[in-house]
Amino acid sequence: MKPFADLPLKLLALLLGFGVWYVLALRNGPTPEEWSLEVPLQIKTDPSYILTARSHEAVVIRGRGPMPPHGALLYSVVLLKPIEGRQILQLSPQAVAAPPGTRIISVAPAAVELTFDRLGEKSVPIEASSSFAEEGLKVDIFPKKAKLAGPKRVLAGIRSVVLPPFTLMGTYPQTSVVTLVSPHPQVEILLPRETVVMVREVRP
DSSP states (O other): OOTTTTHHHHHHHHHHHHHHHHHHHHHHOSOOOEEEEEEEEEEEEOTTEEEEEESOSEEEEEEESSOOOTTSOOEEEEESSOOBEEEEEEOOGGGSOOOTTOEEEEEESSEEEEEEEEEEEEEEEEEOOTHHHHTTEEEEEESOEEEEEEEHHHHTTOOOEEOOOOOOOSSSSEEEEEEOOOSSTTOEEEEOSEEEEEEEEOOO
């Protein structure tokens, strides 16, 4: 028996196998690389509600294929009728709009905690600090009330808007225009944005 009699056939089979692999590699291209990006988590809801707290501001998306340019990906959720109070929102890779040629593998975290409250309005008096009375001064404020907008639970705990510090000239009476400051980060002052303050001495 000749040991090299079938060598040409073996070489031919090897060449054919390599050729098939090479053709498939060219057709399919290189194995897509995996990547991960941190993207904003955008929550859209009914305008009569306000998102007061959330466990995450962003999510990490892992994908395979060409990496999208910065700012191209966004995880956006629309909640038309949110639950008042706390709720758990499940996140899914299928909710991410990926560009052609890119496949989204996972989203982390898989769920986020959201807290919603109804949006409300409330009018409260504008008050001066007690330090004016201690210094023998009286403060007149025009207008005397402020209209606020914000989460109802937060508004329920607000009784007034206190004038922020402003410069006293030392001669009285003194009139100043003072810009009001919201008593809470989630509360907006609708009216007035500014108030006229007159400071005068109280005579015994």
